[in-house]
Amino acid sequence: MKTLFVSYRVTDLDRSLVFYTAVGYVELGRIEVGDGSRLVILKFPDEPAASLELVHRPSDGPVDVGNGFDHLAIQVETLAATLESLTEAGLGPGPLQYPGGPHGPKTSWLTDPDGYRIELVEWPSGHPDGITAADFT
Template sequence: MRMLHIGLRVTDLERSLAFYTALGYTKLGSVPETGFGSLTMLKLPDDPFVSLELVHDPERPVENISAVNHLVVQVDDLDATIADLAVKGVAAEPPADPGPGIRTSWLTDPDGYRIELVQWPSGHPAGMTEADFG
């Protein structure tokens, strides 16, 4: 069993798609009419599968984002990512060092969802493991 992706409701699909593609996601496909609205499937360059689904229904704009605390995206080089985002008009907060060798930065998408960018120290696994809490 594994987590596949998260679906985020968005108010303006084109604005959100521009934001997430600036972050590095690519659009794999879409499903135009569902009971939720239109679904746009996105993946990051190094991921083999969809990891984010943008759910858009013009009749149901985003009014409350409190159910989602934040999304986390791993980056190889935080400084280069922040510089690239700035060129694309996406502002990121200054980097912080919350733990040994870990670097993070935060940004906010057009609907107010918070996104944490994480750069792991050299040799760290590609995600959090039990060792991170021991």
């Protein structure tokens, strides 16, 4: 088994697409569900398949993210360059942080238009992609 993608319900699909496109996602495809509801499937250019689905159901009203969801984590190659690009796009990322100390990962936080939090992570040189069992030894 493996995780296929994360799905977010969004209040304003166009506003969310502007945000996630500025983060670096590209649109893979759309599905019209009916009643004005749409699904938009996104991925990063270097990913082989979808990693994020935006669900727009206008009849459900505005999104309330206070439902226990905490955050999405996105790995970046160079966090400083990513933060500069996001700032230039007007997305207002948070400051650079070192949660594991000076030799650990670098992180920053970003919030999407509906209030979903996104953690941007740059792993230290030589660290495998993602969190592995080695991170807990």
